[in-house]
Amino acid sequence: MPGGLLTDLYELNMAASYLRRDMDGSATFSLYVRGLPKSRGFLVAAGLEPCLDLLESFSFTDDDLEALGEMGFDDRALADFSALRFTGDVWAVPEGRVVYSEEPLLEVTAPVAVAQVVETMLLNQITLHTTMASKAARYVLAAEGRQLVDFSFRRTHGVEAAMAVARASALVGFAATSNVEAARRYDLTVAGTMAHSFVEAFPTEGEAFRAFAEDHPQRTTFLVDTYDTLGGVRAAIATVRELGLDGALGVRLDSGDLDALARSARTVLDDAGLREARIFASGGLDELEVHELVSAGAPVDAFGIGTQMGVSADAPYVDSVYKLVEYDDRPVMKLSSAKVSPPGRKQVWRRSGGEHADVLSLRDERGPIGSEALLGQVMLAGRRTTPASSIEECRRRFGVDLAYVPQKARRLSHPEHVVVAHSEALLALTDRTRDEALRRSGAGR
Amino acid sequence: MPGGLLTDLYELNMAASYLRRDMDGSATFSLYVRGLPKSRGFLVAAGLEPCLDLLESFSFTDDDLEALGEMGFDDRALADFSALRFTGDVWAVPEGRVVYSEEPLLEVTAPVAVAQVVETMLLNQITLHTTMASKAARYVLAAEGRQLVDFSFRRTHGVEAAMAVARASALVGFAATSNVEAARRYDLTVAGTMAHSFVEAFPTEGEAFRAFAEDHPQRTTFLVDTYDTLGGVRAAIATVRELGLDGALGVRLDSGDLDALARSARTVLDDAGLREARIFASGGLDELEVHELVSAGAPVDAFGIGTQMGVSADAPYVDSVYKLVEYDDRPVMKLSSAKVSPPGRKQVWRRSGGEHADVLSLRDERGPIGSEALLGQVMLAGRRTTPASSIEECRRRFGVDLAYVPQKARRLSHPEHVVVAHSEALLALTDRTRDEALRRSGAGR
Numbered sequence: 001m002p003g004g005l006l007t008d009l010y011e012l013n014m015a016a017s018y019l020r021r022d023m024d025g026s027a028t029f030s031l032y033v034r035g036l037p038k039s040r041g042f043l044v045a046a047g048l049e050p051c052l053d054l055l056e057s058f059s060f061t062d063d064d065l066e067a068l069g070e071m072g073f074d075d076r077a078l079a080d081f082s083a084l085r086f087t088g089d090v091w092a093v094p095e096g097r098v099v100y101s102e103e104p105l106l107e108v109t110a111p112v113a114v115a116q117v118v119e120t121m122l123l124n125q126i127t128l129h130t131t132m133a134s135k136a137a138r139y140v141l142a143a144e145g146r147q148l149v150d151f152s153f154r155r156t157h158g159v160e161a162a163m164a165v166a167r168a169s170a171l172v173g174f175a176a177t178s179n180v181e182a183a184r185r186y187d188l189t190v191a192g193t194m195a196h197s198f199v200e201a202f203p204t205e206g207e208a209f210r211a212f213a214e215d216h217p218q219r220t221t222f223l224v225d226t227y228d229t230l231g232g233v234r235a236a237i238a239t240v241r242e243l244g245l246d247g248a249l250g251v252r253l254d255s256g257d258l259d260a261l262a263r264s265a266r267t268v269l270d271d272a273g274l275r276e277a278r279i280f281a282s283g284g285l286d287e288l289e290v291h292e293l294v295s296a297g298a299p300v301d302a303f304g305i306g307t308q309m310g311v312s313a314d315a316p317y318v319d320s321v322y323k324l325v326e327y328d329d330r331p332v333m334k335l336s337s338a339k340v341s342p343p344g345r346k347q348v349w350r351r352s353g354g355e356h357a358d359v360l361s362l363r364d365e366r367g368p369i370g371s372e373a374l375l376g377q378v379m380l381a382g383r384r385t386t387p388a389s390s391i392e393e394c395r396r397r398f399g400v401d402l403a404y405v406p407q408k409a410r411r412l413s414h415p416e417h418v419v420v421a422h423s424e425a426l427l428a429l430t431d432r433t434r435d436e437a438l439r440r441s442g443a444g445r
Numbered sequence: 446m447p448g449g450l451l452t453d454l455y456e457l458n459m460a461a462s463y464l465r466r467d468m469d470g471s472a473t474f475s476l477y478v479r480g481l482p483k484s485r486g487f488l489v490a491a492g493l494e495p496c497l498d499l500l501e502s503f504s505f506t507d508d509d510l511e512a513l514g515e516m517g518f519d520d521r522a523l524a525d526f527s528a529l530r531f532t533g534d535v536w537a538v539p540e541g542r543v544v545y546s547e548e549p550l551l552e553v554t555a556p557v558a559v560a561q562v563v564e565t566m567l568l569n570q571i572t573l574h575t576t577m578a579s580k581a582a583r584y585v586l587a588a589e590g591r592q593l594v595d596f597s598f599r600r601t602h603g604v605e606a607a608m609a610v611a612r613a614s615a616l617v618g619f620a621a622t623s624n625v626e627a628a629r630r631y632d633l634t635v636a637g638t639m640a641h642s643f644v645e646a647f648p649t650e651g652e653a654f655r656a657f658a659e660d661h662p663q664r665t666t667f668l669v670d671t672y673d674t675l676g677g678v679r680a681a682i683a684t685v686r687e688l689g690l691d692g693a694l695g696v697r698l699d700s701g702d703l704d705a706l707a708r709s710a711r712t713v714l715d716d717a718g719l720r721e722a723r724i725f726a727s728g729g730l731d732e733l734e735v736h737e738l739v740s741a742g743a744p745v746d747a748f749g750i751g752t753q754m755g756v757s758a759d760a761p762y763v764d765s766v767y768k769l770v771e772y773d774d775r776p777v778m779k780l781s782s783a784k785v786s787p788p789g790r791k792q793v794w795r796r797s798g799g800e801h802a803d804v805l806s807l808r809d810e811r812g813p814i815g816s817e818a819l820l821g822q823v824m825l826a827g828r829r830t831t832p833a834s835s836i837e838e839c840r841r842r843f844g845v846d847l848a849y850v851p852q853k854a855r856r857l858s859h860p861e862h863v864v865v866a867h868s869e870a871l872l873a874l875t876d877r878t879r880d881e882a883l884r885r886s887g888a889g890r
Contacts, residue, residue, distance in 0.1 A: 008598055008623040009637025017660040023646065067629040072663060112646055119640075123599035124607065131602075153453055154568035155762050157576075157602035157609070162569065164603060178453040184512040192454030195564075197769035200777040201468065201557055204885055215462040218517060226779055227882065307762050316756040317600050324642035332645040334671055437672065440649055 004060035004081065005067065007120040012081070016073060018113040019080035025328030026088075027112035028345050030104045031122055032323075033130070037315035041415025042405050044137050044398060045093045045105050046168050047129030049388050051122050052379060055086040058118060086114050090379035091363070093348070096133075096171055096394030097374060098401035100409075100418045102360060103348045104375060105130065105320075112327060119322045127320045128161065132168035135287075135312040137398070138412060139305055140173045142291035147302035149191050150177040151282060152310025165310050171394040175302070186391060193219065193252050193280075199226040209239040217243070221250030221280060224265070229256060233265045237272050249277040252304070258283070259298040266299040284308060291412055331433045342426055343433040348374040355406050361423035449505035449526065450512065452565040457526070461518060463558040464525035470773030471533075472557035473790050475549045476567055477768075478575070482760035486860025487850050489582050489843060490538045490550050491613050492574030494833050496567050497824060500531040503563060531559050535824035536808070538793070541578075541616055541839030542819060543846035545854075545863045547805060548793045549820060550575065550765075557772060564767045572765045573606065577613035580732075580757040582843070583857060584750055585618045587736035592747035594636050595622035596727060597755025610755050616839045620747070631836060638664065638697050638725075644671040654684040662688070666695030666725060669710070674701060678710045682717050694722040697749070703728070704743040711744040729753060736857055776878045787871055788878040793819040800851050806868035 018024070033043060060068075065078045073081070088110020093099055105126055108115050139148055150169045156162040159181075166182030176191035177183055183190035194212055202208035205227055213220050220240060224232025233251050240249045251269070253261050258281045269277045281293065282304030290303055307313065323341040324332055331343035342360070349359040349367030359368060367373060378386055389397075408416040422430070463469070478488060505513070510523045518526070533555020538544055550571055553560050584593055595614045601607040604626075611627030621636035622628055628635035639657055647653035650672055658665050665685060669677025678696055685694045696714070698706050703726045714722045726738065727749030735748055752758065768786040769777055776788035787805070794804040794812030804813060812818060823831055834842075853861040867875070 005626040005629060006604055007625055008596070009625055009628075009635045010623065010639055011637075012625065013637055013657070013661055013664060014639055014643045017643070017656055018646070020660055021656060025646075027642075027646065029642070068625075071625070071628070071635055116640075116642065120599050121604075124601060124604065127600050128602050151453070154565050154767075155572055155765070156569060157573050157756070157761075158605035159451055159566075159569065160603035160605040178455065180452055180454055180457065180513075180516070181450040183454075183516065184450060190454045190516055192456075192458055194455055194459055195561075196779045197472075197474070197561065198459045198462070200769050200779065201463070201470075201472065201772045211462055211466060212458070215465055216458055219458060227885070311602070311756075311761040313761055316602075316758055316761040317752050320600070322599075324645050327646045334641045334645065440672070 003054055003058055003121060004064045004084070007117055011117045011119055012068070012073070015084070015113040015117045016077040016080065018116070019084070020076060024111045024113070026109055027115045027324055028107055028109045028326040029115055029119065029322050030325045030341070030346060031106040031108070031126055032104045032321060033101050034319040034321050036101050036417055037318060039314050039415070040134055041409030041411060041417060042098045042100060042134070043130055043318065044133035044172055045097045045099050045130060046095045046133035046171060047126040048092050048095050048106065048378065050125045050129070051106065052090070052384055054121050054125070055090065055118060055379065056382065056384065058086040058114070060084065084114050084117070085382060086110060086118060087382040088115060088379070089377065089381065091375045092378045093374045094376070094394070094397060095389055096397035098356070098398070098405055099374070100356070100358060100420050102420050103358065104346050107345060107375065109345070123320050123322050127318060128164050129168055130320070131312045131316065131318050132165045133171055134318070135309050135315070136165070136169035136174060137172045137402070138287040139290060139309060141410060142287040142294065142412060143303060144294050146294060146300065147175045148173070149302060149304045150174050150179065150309070151304040151306040153179045155307040156310040162310070167391070169309065170391050172398050173395055178304070193221040194223050196223065196226045199223065205232060206235045206238065209235055210242065213239050213243050213245055217245060218248070220245050220248045221252055221278070223254060224251045225253055225255050229253060229261050230264055230268060233268045237269070237274065246274060247276065249274055250280055251277065252280040252282060254283045258300070259293055259296055262293075262298045262300050278302065280304060282306065286313065287412060331429055333430070333433050333437055340430070342422065342430045344426065344429050346375070348420070350374055354404060356404050356418060357421070358418070359421045359423055360426060362425050362429065365423055365425055448499055448503055448566060449509045449529070452562055456562045456564055457513065457518070460529070460558040460562045461522040461525065463561070464529075465521060469556045469558070471554055472560045472769055473552055473554045473771040474560055474564065474767050475770045475786070475791060476551040476553070476571055477549045477766065478546050479764040479766050481546050481862055482763060484759050484860070485579055486854030486856060486862060487543045487545060487579070488575055488763065489578035489617055490542045490544050490575060491540045491578035491616060492571040493537050493540050493551065493823065495570045495574070496551065497535070497829055499566050499570070500535065500563060500824065501827065501829065503531040503559070505529065529559055529562070530827060531555060531563065532827040533560060533824070534822065534826065536820045537823045538819045539821070539839070539842060540834055541842035543801070543843070543850055544819070545801070545803060545865055547865050548803065549791045552790060552820065554790070568765050568767050572763060573609050574613055575765070576757045576761065576763050577610045578616055579763070580754050580760070581610070581614035581619060582617045582847070583732040584735060584754060586855060587732040587739065587857060588748060589739050591739060591745065592620045593618070594747060594749045595619050595624065595754070596749040596751040598624045600752040601755040607755070612836070614754065615836050617843050618840055623749070638666040639668050641668065641671045644668065650677060651680045651683065654680055655687065658684050658688050658690055662690060663693070665690050665693045666697055666723070668699060669696045670698055670700050674698060674706050675709055675713060678713045682714070682719065691719060692721065694719055695725055696722065697725040697727060699728045703745070704738055704741055707738075707743045707745050723747065725749060727751065731758065733857060776874055778875070778878050778882055785875070787867065787875045789871065789874050791820070793865070795819055799849060801849050801863060802866070803863070804866045804868055805871060807870050807874065810868055810870055
């Protein structure tokens with residue numbers, strides 16, 4: 001996927017002008033989230049890997065150039081585009097780290113034309129993956145250690161989104177996914193049982209269970225709510241008894257009052273001496289419902305999580321931006337709205353081993369004593385400088401960071417935002433740049 | 446994309462059992478939306494084309510089979526999978542038609558194993574496209590004839606979703622998209638101007654505008670709010686005057702009080718004698734904000750619509766289901782929850798030339814006099830029976846249908862749902878099948 005056309009037209013308009021005018025000054029764009037959704041106290045950085053893949057392979061094919069010619073770009077523009085590659089540097093926060101609003105997830109420094117053209121895709125991919133990882137993290141908080149499985153494929157915004165959700169949820173600690181292609185692609189544990197239609201295709205529920213257990217003796221979790229849930233549990237018990245598979249029994253509840261049904265099912269299973277049998281709950285659960293079941297002590301061992309996570313239903317996007325902060329060694333900022341974007345290349349400093357209280361600084365500043373830098377260089381002159389992180393590494397990073405997210409930001413309901421301090425040098429540069437921008441805006445007319 | 450692994454594991458578990466047991470009975474699955482989101486009074490059918498593409502090419506590659514072997518499927522299952530193709534029939538509602546809850550968008554009749562395996566992808570694609578077309582339709586209602594342009598690429602859930610949004614919005618009447626690849630792929634009008642970063646990369650706003658207009662004399666819409674909006678409008682006027690491009694001026698407002706700024710900009714433009722100059726508004730607008738601007742008479746000629754549409758922010762999914770309604774000539778239904786899915790193959794009848802009052806019937810029934818059938822056969826024995834609809838055809842269909850959506854369902858705020866009547870024959874079959882299912886659920890233990 002060379003990707004030259006995976007962009008908005010205005011990016012190409014601007015790039016054509018820059019290239020034509022030999023404006024090859026180095027531009028730094030900072031990609032960050034401007035303010036968190038109301039129901040988010042923190043975000044989980046994700047999506048860096050697809051971005052780096054895109055940047056390494058960025059170019060226009062002959063077909064791309066032909067299409068652009070038909071859209072009105074002249075020969076000079078097409079010639080300029082055909083030579084365009086991503087030759088810049090990238091600094092980024094590693095995937096799996098907790099970030100707050102205003103903290104750059106990614107900073108790109110490159111000749112302005114190519115730095116501009118990649119905006120659309122960088123925003124698209126970071127937004128998708130970060131939105132999903134941040135949503136999945138809320139289920140991890142809600143489940144308090146109970147297992148979570150991604151069931152979202154059927155309702156995500158396409159196949160690509162389904163892959164992103166499977167990966168993002170694994171990254172924050174989900175145990176498995178139902179998504180077979182994602183399991184192959186990212187080497188995840190795959191999980192799945194049966195649907196109601198399977199039970200309905202057999203003359204009786206008992207016959208359906210028996211057939212399934214005979215065919216998949218390693219996957220003896222039965223969906224028990226097609227006709228009558230507790231009747232289904234009894235049919236499941238009879239099936240594993242008959243086939244000598246008592247050791248591996250699981251039952252899945254997908255409808256009704258999950259708390260009450262889980263308790264009743266637990267009693268029926270325990271009374272049958274099947275204390276090891278697992279109870280699995282699914283059915284459109286959001287993280288607050290998971291938390292309610294867990295808090296109430298419902299005997300649910302694992303949750304299947306679908307649509308609500310797969311589209312990040314309560315907050316389906318984050319307010320991500322890609323702002324020019326420096327051009328040709330000159331810090332820049334936009335004036336006209338209330339949303340100020342501080343100028344200059346940045347770094348984020350995080351106190352080690354304590355509750356997060358981050359400082360946003362200029363990149364070349366030293367951080368406070370006892371703090372670590374969140375952004376590191378990941379690409380130099382268009383080439384990766386570090387190998388891709390494994391999902392396990394990301395998950396470890398997330399685990400460490402999550403322990404230090406302030407309690408007020410971890411809350412599932414009405415979390416408070418963590419305010420990031422600005423360093424003295426950044427504040428001073430912001431003031432100077434604002435004055436300069438005001439001067440320019442006056443001088444322009 | 447043969448697509449065999451683009452599914453949930455449980456679909457493959459069930460298929461393996463069916464194939465092993467020679468259960469090749471014909472199954473009919475009905476894909477419909479169970480209840481509309483609160484803010485939707487109607488839906489726009491979309492996503493059929495990618496579904497038919499998928500069904501025609503459905504198979505497992507050698508790599509797929511190897512991966513499935515590693516996931517625990519035995520040689521018998523792999524041999525069965527390797528021979529699996531979609532050989533069934535499909536009936537569907539054409540893209541662009543208005544549909545209501547309970548009305549099948551798609552019905553698949555095929556040997557049960559393959560009909561089951563394709564569930565995940567059919568739901569995924571129909572849900573994505575229908576969600577997006579239905580959201581875009583609300584902007585069309587809100588804009589009351591003003592032009593709409595899709596600007597959502599940067600915030601959609603991936604590239605595939607961006608393409609779906611561009612296509613779905615074109616299908617209901619958007620005039621253009623900023624998405625260059627979508628414009629190429631679907632032959633849409635592409636549109637775009639410049640970003641704030643372009644203005645900032647030049648010493649002054651005036652110089653940026655001049656450069657842009659010189660380089661793109663056919664695209665002289667200027668983003669005027671980088672420093673001071675009305676100052677920007679004046680700079681834009683000076684630029685087109687200087688270059689003799691007065692005829693084509695446009696200004697884009699992307700922040701601030703759009704109503705007040707549009708009026709002020711209109712006055713400045715009119716005072717300069719530029720009554721033909723167009724005003725373009727963007728900036729995270731939802732359909733209610735568009736409607737408010739239009740109702741208030743703000744002089745906005747066109748709207749750029751981004752994130753709120755691109756993720757269908759107020760309703761990022763619809764409650765789509767894929768229910769087994771018939772197996773081996775036997776109507777089936779699930780009992781245990783309140784959500785009853787009526788059995789049997791269906792048809793939807795719509796009164797011609799009047800406000801919609803649809804009837805859901807069995808497929809072979811005759812419809813009421815003066816009504817037309819919504820579902821038609823689109824695939825026979827695994828092959829398309831009709832050519833794909835063009836976007837123009839879909840748009841025409843939508844335009845005709847929209848005129849007859851009851852007013853209460855068209856409302857942007859608190860729309861009421863249209864209740865679909867069930868035919869006598871369907872009601873009778875539902876009763877008989879419920880009794881039969883009760884009998885089976887008792888008999889099973």
